[in-house]
Amino acid sequence: MTDITEIRAAAARGAGHLRRTPLLSSPFLDEIAGRRVLVKAECLQQTGSFKFRGAWSALSALAPEVRARGVIAYSSGNHAQGVALAAKLHGTSAVIVMPKDAPALKIANTRAYGAEVVLYDRATEDRDAIGQAIASERGLTLIKPYDEPMVIAGQGTSGLEIAEQAAELGVTTADVLIPCGGGGLTAGVALALEATAPGLRARPCEPEGYDDTARSVKAGERLSNASRASSLCDAIVTPTPGVLTFPIQQRLSGPGIVVTEEEVLRAMALAFQRLKITIEPGGAVGLAAALFHSAEIEGDAVICIASGGNVDTEVFLRALHLPES
Amino acid sequence: MTDITEIRAAAARGAGHLRRTPLLSSPFLDEIAGRRVLVKAECLQQTGSFKFRGAWSALSALAPEVRARGVIAYSSGNHAQGVALAAKLHGTSAVIVMPKDAPALKIANTRAYGAEVVLYDRATEDRDAIGQAIASERGLTLIKPYDEPMVIAGQGTSGLEIAEQAAELGVTTADVLIPCGGGGLTAGVALALEATAPGLRARPCEPEGYDDTARSVKAGERLSNASRASSLCDAIVTPTPGVLTFPIQQRLSGPGIVVTEEEVLRAMALAFQRLKITIEPGGAVGLAAALFHSAEIEGDAVICIASGGNVDTEVFLRALHLPES
Numbered sequence: 001m002t003d004i005t006e007i008r009a010a011a012a013r014g015a016g017h018l019r020r021t022p023l024l025s026s027p028f029l030d031e032i033a034g035r036r037v038l039v040k041a042e043c044l045q046q047t048g049s050f051k052f053r054g055a056w057s058a059l060s061a062l063a064p065e066v067r068a069r070g071v072i073a074y075s076s077g078n079h080a081q082g083v084a085l086a087a088k089l090h091g092t093s094a095v096i097v098m099p100k101d102a103p104a105l106k107i108a109n110t111r112a113y114g115a116e117v118v119l120y121d122r123a124t125e126d127r128d129a130i131g132q133a134i135a136s137e138r139g140l141t142l143i144k145p146y147d148e149p150m151v152i153a154g155q156g157t158s159g160l161e162i163a164e165q166a167a168e169l170g171v172t173t174a175d176v177l178i179p180c181g182g183g184g185l186t187a188g189v190a191l192a193l194e195a196t197a198p199g200l201r202a203r204p205c206e207p208e209g210y211d212d213t214a215r216s217v218k219a220g221e222r223l224s225n226a227s228r229a230s231s232l233c234d235a236i237v238t239p240t241p242g243v244l245t246f247p248i249q250q251r252l253s254g255p256g257i258v259v260t261e262e263e264v265l266r267a268m269a270l271a272f273q274r275l276k277i278t279i280e281p282g283g284a285v286g287l288a289a290a291l292f293h294s295a296e297i298e299g300d301a302v303i304c305i306a307s308g309g310n311v312d313t314e315v316f317l318r319a320l321h322l323p324e325s
Numbered sequence: 326m327t328d329i330t331e332i333r334a335a336a337a338r339g340a341g342h343l344r345r346t347p348l349l350s351s352p353f354l355d356e357i358a359g360r361r362v363l364v365k366a367e368c369l370q371q372t373g374s375f376k377f378r379g380a381w382s383a384l385s386a387l388a389p390e391v392r393a394r395g396v397i398a399y400s401s402g403n404h405a406q407g408v409a410l411a412a413k414l415h416g417t418s419a420v421i422v423m424p425k426d427a428p429a430l431k432i433a434n435t436r437a438y439g440a441e442v443v444l445y446d447r448a449t450e451d452r453d454a455i456g457q458a459i460a461s462e463r464g465l466t467l468i469k470p471y472d473e474p475m476v477i478a479g480q481g482t483s484g485l486e487i488a489e490q491a492a493e494l495g496v497t498t499a500d501v502l503i504p505c506g507g508g509g510l511t512a513g514v515a516l517a518l519e520a521t522a523p524g525l526r527a528r529p530c531e532p533e534g535y536d537d538t539a540r541s542v543k544a545g546e547r548l549s550n551a552s553r554a555s556s557l558c559d560a561i562v563t564p565t566p567g568v569l570t571f572p573i574q575q576r577l578s579g580p581g582i583v584v585t586e587e588e589v590l591r592a593m594a595l596a597f598q599r600l601k602i603t604i605e606p607g608g609a610v611g612l613a614a615a616l617f618h619s620a621e622i623e624g625d626a627v628i629c630i631a632s633g634g635n636v637d638t639e640v641f642l643r644a645l646h647l648p649e650s
């Protein structure tokens with residue numbers, strides 16, 4: 001089980017490699033939300049998402065001789081880029097199994113970071129099976145995207161920073177709104193906050209139609225999404241909460257918040273205009289919840305993790321062209 | 326004369342108010358530039374530009390009874406927003422004299438921060454004269470945009486951060502490419518670097534047609550721009566280098582670099598795609614110089630200040646629609 005000791009160890013292994021991302025704000029966003037809004041800009045992390053934290057943590061925890069044989073990962077794109085760059089910086093090789101319909105930018109970046117990319121069909125093939133087959137055949141170590149203790153510990157380093165940065169601003173009580181796919185970020189951050197800022201509560205945020213975590217937390221058991229189609233929020237579409245991540249979320253998370261795609265696009269446009277950052281759709285669900293679901297949130301302040309920024313230009317343009325409302 | 330003691334005092338007065346902006350990078354930008362590129366993201370500062378540093382420094386240095394009577398500033402938009410928010414946070418009032426053709430977003434934001442906006446015609450009227458008239462009539466203190474020692478000291482706090490952040494990354498020798506209008510940022514940063522990181526050298530960057538500083542540094546005297554028309558790079562269009570800033574630049578700056586508007590737009594698109602930040606045209610001239618004027622730069626690393634991000638959406642769309650080359 002991942003705990004605060006492992007999160008602190010991941011932070012120590014990441015020193016000089018992980019970027020300390022800023023906690024941003026704008027009075028214009030506060031006004032829309034009706035409370036103080038702080039945005040943890042993980043889109044500014046190396047490779048453009050928080051996933052580099054978990055990837056670095058996992059790679060740096062491997063025994064050198066194991067790491068030298070290479071690693072493999074399966075991912076819609078952000079974990080892919082994180083593992084690819086972490087492998088490159090550790091001087092080893094990476095194979096990445098990606099769905100064919102992943103954003104073109106994410107596939108291109110993963111290759112540019114030096115990884116070998118293997119594409120699969122998200123509707124008909126099982127990425128776990130593909131990944132495990134290649135791993136055993138070539139002697140590679142599989143770096144799972146969220147159900148992996150060292151990955152959860154790495155994502156938790158973002159929570160350590162949030163606790164420190166919120167305290168510097170005098171914020172000790174707040175909901176922390178976290179874009180949630182498999183739950184690695186939510187679980188890691190929730191563990192870090194439990195130990196270092198118990199007044200900050202993690203809350204998973206998801207897009208409509210992919211609210212497996214919100215329903216699972218409510219039901220007390222792991223439920224699945226009906227749809228396996230691709231989504232605007234590609235980064236956080238997973239079939240079901242993780243085996244390791246769900247018990248942590250169930251113990252520590254508040255209720256989930258579910259947002260619409262239009263709310264996501266509006267949050268992206270406001271982040272561009274007011275915070276000067278690029279957020280991808282899946283990374284904007286927390287900010288969308290803060291801005292447009294105020295009634296589901298308590299307290300004077302809210303902290304949103306903007307978890308990634310790897311968006312194709314045409315999708316970003318959809319957000320900027322949305323009429324103001 | 327502004328010196329390092331005043332810059333350190335400005336940093337101390339700004340603690341808890343100024344945002345420590347991150348130093349970002351991307352291997353994709355390194356590849357284009359042919360050297361390591363570090364980007365100081367001042368677009369993530371409060372109000373979306375470094376100008377908040379100088380405004381906070383100036384306002385916080387006033388005697389309380391003087392500050393309580395209110396302040397006035399003239400600005401194309403970023404100094405305006407910086408002074409407006411600094412005044413609001415100090416509980417006093419601000420009048421801002423702005424050109425009629427300033428970006429709509431900057432005018433709207435300045436009003437939204439609570440300031441009274443007075444518009445003037447950039448081609449036919451003298452903003453200094455207008456500002457001084459209102460100031461004396463109402464008993465307001467004029468906060469000049471760059472020829473003001475406390476403003477230069479405030480802009481220098483960005484240089485203190487650059488010196489620390491570069492050292493953490495092991496960079497001790499580099500050119501620091503700085504978008505330059507009146508020279509407050511260039512002068513303040515140059516003074517901070519002289520005292521804390523002597524291997525880092527400030528270099529002013531300007532758009533074609535508005536290269537008064539580059540020509541002045543070369544000539545050893547203050548020269549003016551021929552054009553007074555508005556420019557894509559509105560934030561850094563000033564008629565001539567400042568009286569206080571120019572001697573500092575002349576003593577400490579390397580040669581200026583002049584970029585085209587197309588290079589500016591391409592730099593904005595790359596910052597969006599690779600760094601996940603929004604830069605306005607005037608704030609992108611340093612990055613444009615790093616990416617497209619490699620032959621004018623020496624050394625293995627370069628540091629660009631992305632000085633602001635307050636761009637109207639339609640201008641940003643021009644950058645995103647630019648064909649890749």
